[in-house]
Amino acid sequence: MFEFGPIVRALIYNKGRFWLITLEIALTLAIVVNCATLMLGKYREMSRPTGMDEENILVVNSEVIDAALKKQAPLEALIQEDLRLLRGQQGVIAATVLQQIPLSGGGSSTGRRKAGSTLDTVSTPYFIVRDQAVAALGVSIVEGRDFTPDDFPPPEPDPDSPGAQGKKQEVDRFNVLVTKHYAEKMFPEGGALGGQVQNKQGSAIDTIVGIIDRMQCSWPTSKVAEDVMLYPGRPGTDRRVSYFVRVKPGAVADLYKDVEEKLLASNGGRLVEVKTLHEIKMKTYDGNAAMMKLVAGVIVLLFSVTSLGIVGLTSFSVTQRYRQIGTRRALGATRAAILRYFLVENWVVTGLGLAIGLGLSFGLNQLLVTVADAPKLEWGLLASCLALFWIVGLAAALLPALRGMKVSPVIATRTV
Amino acid sequence: MLSMKNVSKIYRTEHIETHALSEFTLEVATGSFVAVMGPSGSGKTTFLNLAGLLDTFEKGTYHLDGVDVSRLSDSEMSRIRNTKIGFIFQTFNLIPDLNVFDNVDVPLRYRGVSAAGRRTAIEEVLELVGLASRAKHHPSQLSGGQQQRVAIARAMAGAPRLILADEPTGNLDSAMANEIMDLLEKVNETGTTIVMVTHDPELANRAERQLHVLDGRLIDMRADEPRPLMPRPSLSSTPNSPGMPGGSIRPATT
């Protein structure tokens, strides 16, 4: 009943019937698989957990523009006042200041190596933070402890950067928090908690007192995305300060609306700008989102073109064989047998196209990896694309095959 | 073997009703060789379509091999065509993509014969028609006569009770035609009933019985009786008969 052998032999004999479909399927598979790989890469990158409660964190930038107020810098008093105000708002869990904004694409990094070692220093993104930082970022400490008030330097003098302390002491010593990722990188043999890292000159030595499960730095797409060091300090005393305010779920919208007004009411000599950390993150990933949409568009267009093409070519090949269908019917083929014939034929042709397409996919991927730093193909994705194509191929062939099925056996006795 | 009683076939389009066969009654004995003649448009192709269960009809009854096959479903008809009837067509209707072996194989596949059984049957019939050496050839590599011999082999492969031949020599020269007729006679001698549609009186004379179809009706005469004058042109109200090339009038679906 199953005419696999004759179908294959007929296809081999009359290659003109199917090579176009095979070629089209192979090319389309190669393009779609690689587009999907690009898309998946972009999606994975932006949907990695940041470790922070980004949806519920408001980032409030305050930039002093009043000349008189500017001259009063360092503006420690203003910051204390603002923090008191922010912490007193409805639904606020914690509020702190970071000298740079995580996930924003702009930040600071320094070089550190294991204290006492002669290793090369490792690029270390860091944030100088004020108290409540762990609670305000929503990161979780898996080992060790949070900062205590003793960890923070006194208000004077201005400790705006970790290097700035160098002028008063021989060696800067701070208790810091680092991410687990960073801890494992610096202390592959363990012992990160309580361990020390230093800058190249040895003029800064940091003791790790706590390890954060996960936190992304300012460059979430870089190699050091999950390497973060938190420094206790008093950032923001210049004229620009970024408050990080974490609120209970559901309370973001209200505070988002009011916070600018409230801060300006407290001190009007400045510009205030409010965003959620999530908005900042999405802005950084603008390109990813746009790229995903673009690639999705190309995939949809390609699918439509190819499906139409398969329907057209299959229609043509079925129409050309009306007489053959009639003859088969006269010789005893049921309608089901005719339908089956065309579907099996399509199955073989699609299968061949996919096999060739598989090779092309890897070829194209290799090219894209070389010239465009694209991600590598994944078997899971490839398998889903193959399955999808098989279904699309069969669906596109179904219509013409159904038409072929309806051909009457009477056609066999016609002389034309 | 074949018994039709009062069979009528009407093709309907929106405006025209065409009586292709009317009150057609015919008995064909098992093992006989019958020639059906008639001018084009007389209804002989319609008769062949109905006899071969390629088409359905509205009125009358048709018994094939003692079984009532008047009102069968499409798939039942397919099964009977496959098991009881072998077809030979004017234009051979070999499947161009398949070689000789695979062409003869087609009806056997639909019958579900085992691979070994098919091979034996195919080799046997190809031997019979003298084309065993051409099994791997494709139709385009064969002459017209050879192609028709493959078609005969295909019709016989399933050992049908009835073979329906539609102008089997229509596309062949006379030497070839005689060869084919010899072959058909040989087949008939094995006990297979043959009904052959032709418009060539000479060939028809080689059959043991000739039937004439005219305007959808049957005029029966024995081969030994004198033949009438050629039927005069039809004066009926349906000058355009069904089953014409190009299918200008298509069967109304019922």
Added chain:
Amino acid sequence: MLGYNLRLALLSLRRNPYLTLLLVAGIALGIGVSTTFVTAMYTFAGHPIPHKEGTLLYVEIDTWDPQRPFDDDHPERPPNQMTWMDVMALKKSDIPLHSAGMYKALLTVHPASKEMRPYRADTRMTHGDFFDMFDVPFAHGSGWGASADEGPEPVVVLSDETNQKLFGGENSVGRTVRLEERDFTVVGVMAPWRPIPKYYDPHNGATDEAEKLYIPIRWAEPMEIVSSGNTSGWKQFEGSGFSAFLGSESVWLQMWVEVKNEQDTERYKAYLDAYATEQKKLGRFQRPINNRLLSVSQWLKEEEVVPEEARAMLIIGLLFLLVCSVNLIGILLSKFMARAPEVSVRRALGASRLRVFLQHLTECEIIGVIGGLAGIGLTFLGVRLVENLFSANFSFKVDLKMMAVAVALSLTSALIAGLYPAWRICRIQPAAHLKVQ
């Protein structure tokens, strides 16, 4: 014969308008998608200022850490930005025709109108030569002179957009703009200007718009204006405050010079080496002397301004066109083969194979021309779409060259797609189709 072929082709195309539409739409889609990505690539990879290739030079000197190179992946390269000290020193040379140091900053603008809130604007801190060097077009006024650099004088050049925003687009030369807590006099208003890529500072956003405000770079000192671009450092500051930052080894400025000819390039190169040698005596420049002058194209190549995505999409776009062409082959094949009886008659009447072949190719090329033109339309649409998707941060160059590319692509793919179907139809056996008619 060409005329006759054309007539037959048009007749055939008109006979089945829907199929023709499908054919044209298919090829237009392929052209639209591929040309859009070709345009994107062309925009990024094109030369922004070709007539100054070789005379407009980016200056790099190796001031970096003696222990390790600036870029571990390319140890032969000096840092890609400069220190404040070196920029100020090198500006003094009169070998180049023009020279300018520069960096990007954010300044608060206080609009005169009380209805507008103060806002922060991207500002380029630079020397007056900037405008001549980069062929900046002016709507009103001009840049500032060398004397304004030194003072520095409180002068500002506005972008077209800023002039619209602050002065409603009128000639604002002579008016004042309050930046931070100082008043600046407008000396020039630019015509709309958007170099793509932003080649004078690709390091801080190659696809960013040009800055909104331009003021003399020396205002950095009294106003303590920090860079809003990238800063890299390797050595701790000596001293404290902003002056310590200016005196540090941190690199955060760009420096460009324009020379008259190759001789001057050599002279300037020698000058740089002499400068480095002199600095070595002062204990700076502890690495081997490694000073470079990069032409615009060399510089853009090193900065890798062509986004990887643009390259990937170019390849995908061209493959998309290939799929559309294969599709076209399929439709043309069925269209032509359906015409077999007619062609048989022509062949029987004496049309040669070549003639039948050419007649069908003519038909394909007509489809190619129409498809190409429609494809240009789709390209415009596609380019807008891509610009919008990437939040219109830049605009692509859709020019005559691109349109020519579109039509050429279209004609080529129609020709390639038509070859096989035309070959098939010209090889049919006339007899087979005549007999049954």
